[in-house]
Amino acid sequence: MKKPLQLCLAVTVTLLLHTGPALAQPPELTAKSAILIEASTGKILYDRRSQERRPPASTTKMMTLITALEHGKLDDIVTASEVASQTEGSTLWLAPGEQLKMQDLLYGVMLVSGNDATVAVAEHISGSVGKFAELMTAKAKAIGAVDTHFTNSNGLPDPQHYSTARDLAFIAAYGYKNPLFAEIITTPSRTMPWAGKDHEREIFNENKLLWQYEGANGVKTGYTDEAGPCLVSAAKRNGIQLIAVVLDSDYMWTDSIALLDYGFRQVRSQPYFQQGDVLRTIRVANGKTESIPLAVKDSLAVPVFEEGGVSDYHTVLEVPNRVEAPIRRGQKVGVVKTLFKEKEIAVIDLVAADSSEKKSLWSLVWTSLRSLVSNLMQYLA
Structure with a gap:
């Protein structure tokens, strides 16, 4: 007698696991x-x-x-x-x-x-x-x-x-x-x-x-x-x-x-970006640091549908290849555009997550001399 009971329980559990909540049925309307x-x-x-x-x-x-x-x-x-x-x-x-x-x-x-x-x-x-x-x-x-x-x-x-x-x-x-x-x-x-x-x-x-x-x-x-x-x-x-x-x-x-x-x-x-998320790092010209991370200025949540999910979304970053020092933390450097399939739904600023001060005159001269020497050595080699 135990086997039929166990079988019934197994079938019940299987149905519960695979059925899930019923999909919402479209409403019946009177509108033409x-x-x-x-x-x-x-x-x-x-x-x-x-x-x-x-x-x-x-x-x-x-x-x-x-x-x-x-x-x-x-x-x-x-x-x-x-x-x-x-x-x-x-x-x-x-x-x-x-x-x-x-x-x-x-x-x-x-x-x-x-x-x-x-x-x-x-x-x-x-x-x-x-x-x-x-x-x-x-x-x-x-x-x-x-x-x-x-x-x-x-x-x-x-x-x-x-x-x-x-x-x-x-x-x-x-x-x-x-x-x-x-x-x-x-x-x-x-x-x-x-x-x-x-x-x-x-x-x-x-x-x-x-x-x-x-x-x-x-x-x-x-x-x-x-x-x-x-x-x-x-x-x-x-x-x-x-x-x-x-x-x-x-x-x-x-x-x-x-x-x-x-x-x-x-x-x-569904959350898509959190404020402060770093999306890219770019080079800094004439800065005390060679690169800075770029972070989204604001959070973004997107609508997610029964089919597709977040895979329906993609982003396009519009940022320069490099920036010139000095750069202040929080300074706008570019934007990130979020698209649902091909439709743009949001544009959020990308800001510098760190600061980068401009090199001193001596540092700039030294960097230029070092680059010149390096290029010369490669030429002579």
């Missing part, structure tokens, strides 16, 4: 089109018809914000035109001739999706919404959002105004490179002047994931009859920045949370 990416690498973790062209509704305003930050000035005073004040849809309630700072208008664009604010911004920067939309489209193409075309700054319906879930995800990822973009989209509320009123204008962010989901830090809601409910959501945990896009979703909040949960089960953060 969706995608989930890790922002720094661009790694796609979930894809559902993500390259299908669709009306993006107010998710358009991510590119409005990016374009305004790159072409406008936050302290500029913007005057709302009659056209801006009469823009349909969601509004900041701008009156004709009302003046606000560009910065306040951009908060109005992203927190309450003010269509009138997008027109005021576009007209101030480019003279017209159409010309501003050309800037938006050109920037989208430069980012790599090649299936995107904008005709306006707010996402109101137009047959020639379209994007894809994939493009919107990569537009958001680009936006996070600008600290002001990240600051604006994560702001819960903002107070600004309201001309003609006896109180200030107070607005609140419509993205309820910001206070309902751990680590949520963006990005933009959207809705039109043509587009349906749309949401570009994002969250950051342990240095991992995820971006999810759902277009024409019956339950956009539930779909987005399911995607983000799924993503955080697929990726983890």
Whole structure:
């Protein structure tokens, strides 16, 4: 009777050893089109018809914000035109001739999706919404959002105004490179002047994931009859920045949370460099020491996925063959670039880990004489 029991135990142990934790199952979504990416690498973790062209509704305003930050000035005073004040849809309630700072208008664009604010911004920067939309489209193409075309700054319906879930995800990822973009989209509320009123204008962010989901830090809601409910959501945990896009979703909040949960089960953060790690030693010309070690100035952790691991990463060092003394400890000498496959994800300074003083005049003369004698002896030999 002992042998069958031992056999059962052996089989049980074998199964425990080889089965391991089950892989996370992709979520079931109601969205017609969706995608989930890790922002720094661009790694796609979930894809559902993500390259299908669709009306993006107010998710358009991510590119409005990016374009305004790159072409406008936050302290500029913007005057709302009659056209801006009469823009349909969601509004900041701008009156004709009302003046606000560009910065306040951009908060109005992203927190309450003010269509009138997008027109005021576009007209101030480019003279017209159409010309501003050309800037938006050109920037989208430069980012790599090649299936995107904008005709306006707010996402109101137009047959020639379209994007894809994939493009919107990569537009958001680009936006996070600008600290002001990240600051604006994560702001819960903002107070600004309201001309003609006896109180200030107070607005609140419509993205309820910001206070309902751990680590949520963006990005933009959207809705039109043509587009349906749309949401570009994002969250950051342990240095991992995820971006999810759902277009024409019956339950956009539930779909987005399911995607983000799924993503955080697929990726983890792993240290790649520790501050002070020495990556190379280079020669020092005319220094009291012949060489100095170069160390990374800052630590770096990278996203690691179920497949590939750190083998997906490699580094490129950009340093001179030698440096001229004197060199101070901590002085920048070069950089190390970290790439995920062929995509650059981080650039960190390489600094001198030691100091090297310049040789005295006598030392330089003696070194030159010794080199001359050595060369002469080789010649005579």
